[in-house]
Amino acid sequence: MSIFSLVRRDSPISTTHRAFLLICPLVFVIFLFSLSIGAISIPAKALVFGGLDQLQQSVLFNIRLPRAILAMSVGASLGISGAAMQGLFRNPLADPGLIGISSGAALAVAISIVLIGPATGFLGLYGMGFAAFIGGTITSLVILRLSKISGLFSVTHMLLAGIAINALTFAGTGVLTYLSDDQQLRAFTFWTMGSLGGALWSQVFVSASITVPAIWILVLKARQLNILLLGEENATYLGIDTVRLKRTIILTTALTVGAAVAISGLIGFVGLVVPHLIRLLFGANHQLLIPLSALLGAGLLLLADTFARTIVSPAELPVGVLTSLIGGPFFLWLLIKQTSGKL
Amino acid sequence: MRKIFILAFLFASSNVTAGELPNRIVSVGGAVTEIIYALEEDQRLVGADTTSYYPPLAAKLPKVGYQRNLSAEGILSLNPDLLLVTDDAGPPPVLVQIKNAGLKIVTLKSAKSVAHVRQNILLVGDVLGKTDQAQNIVTGLDQILQKVSLKVSKQTSKPSILFLTSHGTSTPMVAGVETSASALIDLAGGRNVADGFSGYKPLTPEAAVKYAPDIILITSRSLKMNGGKEGILKIPGIGLTPAGKAEHIIHMDGLLLLGFGPRTGAAAMELHEKMQAPL
Amino acid sequence: MLVANNISFKVSGKTILSDVSLSVGRGEILSILGPNGAGKSTLLKCLSGFYTLSAGTIFLENKPYSELSLSELSQRRAVLSQQVSIDFPFTVFEVASMGRNLGRSDGLGYLDKNIINELLDLTAMTSMKDRLFSSLSGGEQQRVHLTRVLAQIWDQEDALLLLDEPTSALDLKHQFMLFEICRTLCETKGFSIVTVLHDLRLAKAVSDRTIFLQKGRIYASGDSAATITAPIVSSLYELKPEQVFL
Numbered sequence: 001m002s003i004f005s006l007v008r009r010d011s012p013i014s015t016t017h018r019a020f021l022l023i024c025p026l027v028f029v030i031f032l033f034s035l036s037i038g039a040i041s042i043p044a045k046a047l048v049f050g051g052l053d054q055l056q057q058s059v060l061f062n063i064r065l066p067r068a069i070l071a072m073s074v075g076a077s078l079g080i081s082g083a084a085m086q087g088l089f090r091n092p093l094a095d096p097g098l099i100g101i102s103s104g105a106a107l108a109v110a111i112s113i114v115l116i117g118p119a120t121g122f123l124g125l126y127g128m129g130f131a132a133f134i135g136g137t138i139t140s141l142v143i144l145r146l147s148k149i150s151g152l153f154s155v156t157h158m159l160l161a162g163i164a165i166n167a168l169t170f171a172g173t174g175v176l177t178y179l180s181d182d183q184q185l186r187a188f189t190f191w192t193m194g195s196l197g198g199a200l201w202s203q204v205f206v207s208a209s210i211t212v213p214a215i216w217i218l219v220l221k222a223r224q225l226n227i228l229l230l231g232e233e234n235a236t237y238l239g240i241d242t243v244r245l246k247r248t249i250i251l252t253t254a255l256t257v258g259a260a261v262a263i264s265g266l267i268g269f270v271g272l273v274v275p276h277l278i279r280l281l282f283g284a285n286h287q288l289l290i291p292l293s294a295l296l297g298a299g300l301l302l303l304a305d306t307f308a309r310t311i312v313s314p315a316e317l318p319v320g321v322l323t324s325l326i327g328g329p330f331f332l333w334l335l336i337k338q339t340s341g342k343l
Numbered sequence: 344m345r346k347i348f349i350l351a352f353l354f355a356s357s358n359v360t361a362g363e364l365p366n367r368i369v370s371v372g373g374a375v376t377e378i379i380y381a382l383e384e385d386q387r388l389v390g391a392d393t394t395s396y397y398p399p400l401a402a403k404l405p406k407v408g409y410q411r412n413l414s415a416e417g418i419l420s421l422n423p424d425l426l427l428v429t430d431d432a433g434p435p436p437v438l439v440q441i442k443n444a445g446l447k448i449v450t451l452k453s454a455k456s457v458a459h460v461r462q463n464i465l466l467v468g469d470v471l472g473k474t475d476q477a478q479n480i481v482t483g484l485d486q487i488l489q490k491v492s493l494k495v496s497k498q499t500s501k502p503s504i505l506f507l508t509s510h511g512t513s514t515p516m517v518a519g520v521e522t523s524a525s526a527l528i529d530l531a532g533g534r535n536v537a538d539g540f541s542g543y544k545p546l547t548p549e550a551a552v553k554y555a556p557d558i559i560l561i562t563s564r565s566l567k568m569n570g571g572k573e574g575i576l577k578i579p580g581i582g583l584t585p586a587g588k589a590e591h592i593i594h595m596d597g598l599l600l601l602g603f604g605p606r607t608g609a610a611a612m613e614l615h616e617k618m619q620a621p622l
Numbered sequence: 623m624l625v626a627n628n629i630s631f632k633v634s635g636k637t638i639l640s641d642v643s644l645s646v647g648r649g650e651i652l653s654i655l656g657p658n659g660a661g662k663s664t665l666l667k668c669l670s671g672f673y674t675l676s677a678g679t680i681f682l683e684n685k686p687y688s689e690l691s692l693s694e695l696s697q698r699r700a701v702l703s704q705q706v707s708i709d710f711p712f713t714v715f716e717v718a719s720m721g722r723n724l725g726r727s728d729g730l731g732y733l734d735k736n737i738i739n740e741l742l743d744l745t746a747m748t749s750m751k752d753r754l755f756s757s758l759s760g761g762e763q764q765r766v767h768l769t770r771v772l773a774q775i776w777d778q779e780d781a782l783l784l785l786d787e788p789t790s791a792l793d794l795k796h797q798f799m800l801f802e803i804c805r806t807l808c809e810t811k812g813f814s815i816v817t818v819l820h821d822l823r824l825a826k827a828v829s830d831r832t833i834f835l836q837k838g839r840i841y842a843s844g845d846s847a848a849t850i851t852a853p854i855v856s857s858l859y860e861l862k863p864e865q866v867f868l
Contacts, residue, residue, distance in 0.1 A: 038416045038420075039414075039416040039417050039419070039420035040416055040419060040420045055419065055422060058419070058444045058445055059415075059416060059419055059444060062415075062440055062443040062444040062445075063415045063416055063419070063440050063444060064416075086710075090708075090709060091709065092709060092710065181542065197414060197415075197434065197436070197437060198434055198435070198436025198437055198439075198440070199436070199440070200436055200439055200440065200443070203436075226712075226716070226720055227720045229708050229709075229710055229712075230706050230708070230720060231703075231706055233667075233672055233703055234701070234703055234706060236672055236692065237670060237672070237696060237699075237700065237701040237703075237774075238696050238720065238721070238774060239692045239693040239695065239696025239697070240692070241692055279710060279711050280711075283711050283712065283713060283716070284710035284711045284712045284716075285712065285716055309414065309416070313414075313416075313417060315408040315409065315412065315414065315417070316408075316412070316414050
C-alpha cells in the first residue's frame, strides 16, 4: 500500500482512517519542524530524545512552544469557523474574513484598545476576546439577514454584504486611528497586521479554552450541519430545529473567530483554504470536515507562522500578510471555478 | 513531560546574571548604544537594533531588528546576559517573553530632556560598573550645554522653528511640545512654533501658513526621501511660510537631533550654529 | 391518517390557501392537481407542518400538529421537496444517509446502513452509491432524495409521505418505479401518501383520490377516476374539451 492510497478517493481504506492517517502525521511533522527551526537551532532529534542545553530549553519553553501551540489553536479555530460558516451559508466561498465577521470583531477590539488599552493579562485577554465576540456576533447576524434578502442565500448578496461591512469597519478603525495616541496606535497597528509574535502561555490558555470546546460543539452538530445543506426546509422535515442550529453555529463561530482575532489580529484565508482542501481530499461530510479542518488549520497556520518568523530573520513578517499572499490568489481561483459552474 | 515543564519554569525564574557585571550586551535604541560607546565599553556589545548606527562601528554590530518590532529569538540567539532598552522598545509581549526566558532587561527612559540624558548615562554607568566614567561624560555634556546657553543668551531674538518629519508619501507630521525635537530647539535657543499640542500631529497646509516659521527643521533622512530642498518646498503650505519663501531649511542627522544621547550638547551647538548661520 | 380542517394560509396579507379541508386514509394515495399558482406546493408545505396556518387545524393520527414536536413529526412524516442542489462534494450514500437523522449526533448504526443499502437497491442507485451527488443527472439526484426521504420513515408503520412534483425530473420508467414503491408502501406498511402532480394521466393511474385546486380553494375532489374528467379539466385549465386527452 503506497502513500498515494491515502489521497485517492477510491482507496480501499475507509475515508476516516485515510484522513487521520494522512493529516495527523503531517501536523506532527510541521510541529517538530516549527519547534526546531529559528534563530537558535534546536535539533529535532534532541527535541524527541532530550539533550537540550539551558538556552535551548529556555527558548523552547518560553518562546517557541507557546507560539507553536498558539498558532495551532488559532489555526484550528480559523479552520473550523470557516467550515461551519460555509455549511451555514451553504456556500464554499464563505470565510469569516471575506464576509466581514473578522473585521467586525477587529473593530470591536480596536475600540476596546482605544478605550481600555492593549492587554496581556488573563482578564484583559478575555475582555478583548469578549469584545471581539460581540463584534463578530453582530456582523454575523447582519450578514445572515442581508444575504437572505432574496429569500435564498446567494453568493452575490453574501459577498456584497461582506464588502460593505469590511468598508464600514475599515472606516471605523480609520476614525479610531485619529482618536488614538502614539502608544495606542502602535499597539493597534501591530495587532491588526496579524502576528503570533507575542505568544505567551496566558494567551495559549485563553485561546485553547475557547477553541477546544468550540471544536467539540461543532463536532456534535456535524450531522445537523450536513443536513442543513439540504436547505432549511428539508432540514426541518428531518426534525432539526434550524433556528436553534443556526444560532448555535453563529455564536460558536463568532466566539472562536473573536478569540482568534483578539489574540492574533486579522489572519485571513485560513478559514477558506483549509476546509476546501479537506473537501477536495475527503469529501464534505462535516463529521470529518470539522475535526480535519481543525487539524489542518492548526498545521497550516503553524507552517505559515514558522516561515513568517524565519524568512526575514531576525525581523519577522506578520503571518497575516503571508496567509493573504497565498490565500488571495486561491480565493480568486475558487471564484472563477465557481462562477464557471465547475465546483 | 511535566517534569520538563517544571524545570523550564524554574529555569525561567532564576536570575542568571545576579551579582556579576554583564559581558554580553544587546543594546536597543541609538542613544543607548551611543552611551556604551562613550563609556568605551563597546567590546561588551554583542548586538544592537537598527536605530544604532552611531558611531559607524555600531552599524556593524549584529542587528536584532527595529526597536519597536523586536523578536525574542533574534535577541536570545546572540546569547546575551543583558538587554538594554528604552521605553520605546517593543512590542510589549516580546519583552515579556524575553524576561520569561531569563534574560535580564534594564529599561532606560526614552529621553526627551537633558535630565533624562544625565539619568540614562549614570544608569548605564552603574550597570556596567563604570560610575566614574559616566560622571565624567555627564560633566562634559554639561560643559558644552553651558557654552550653548551662553551663546543663546547673547541672541537678539529667538528664531521660530517648525520641525517636520516626512517620508515622502504620507502627510508630514509636526512635532509639538513634549517631543525630543521641541526640547532640542529650546536648548539651541529656538522657539517651536507648534506649541499647541503634545506629541506629533499631521501637518495641514493652512496650519503651516499659520505657524509662519522662520526655519524648517528636518532630519537628513526626511530631506533625502523628499528629494532635497525642492521636495520639502513642494509640501502644500510650506512654500507660503517665511521659511519657505527664504528657502531656509536646516537638516541634521536624525539620531543626533532626536536621539538625546551623550551627543546632546554637540547637537544643541550644531543646531544653534545652523540657526544663526547667514543664508 | 391525515385530516385537515378548514385550513387557510396567508403571507403578508395575501391569501394563498383558503378554507381547504381534506383527509387521507391509511394506505391511500391522494394527488393534488391544479394550474400553476393554484397553491399546490403551499398546501403540501402546510400539510408537512412547515408553514404555520393562518386558520384551521391539521391532525396526524388524531393529534394536532401543534402538539407534535419537530422530531416526533419527523418520525411520522417525510417530505420529498422539489429539486435540492448541493454545492458540496457529498457522495450518494452520504446524501441518502441524511435521512437517518433521528435526532442523533453520532454516526450511523448498523441498522441504518442496512436500511440505506436496501433502499438504494429499491431506487436502483446502488451502482452509483459512491459517486459524487453533484455529478449525477437531475433524475438521478431526485432518486437519491427519494432514497433519503424513504429512509427517514422506513421503519415506521402508518407514516405520512408527502411528494412535491416527484416525477418532474424522472423518465417514464422511473416514474412508474416510484409509484410502484408508493403502492407497495401503502399496502405493506399502511402509509398515507399525498403527492402534487402535473401529469393528469399519471395522477389518474396512480392515485386513489384527487383534489383539484384553483386559486387556493378546492375546485373539485373525489375518486381519481371520477374526478379527473374532461369537463372538469377543461373548465379548470381553461381549455377546449377537444384539447383534453385523458
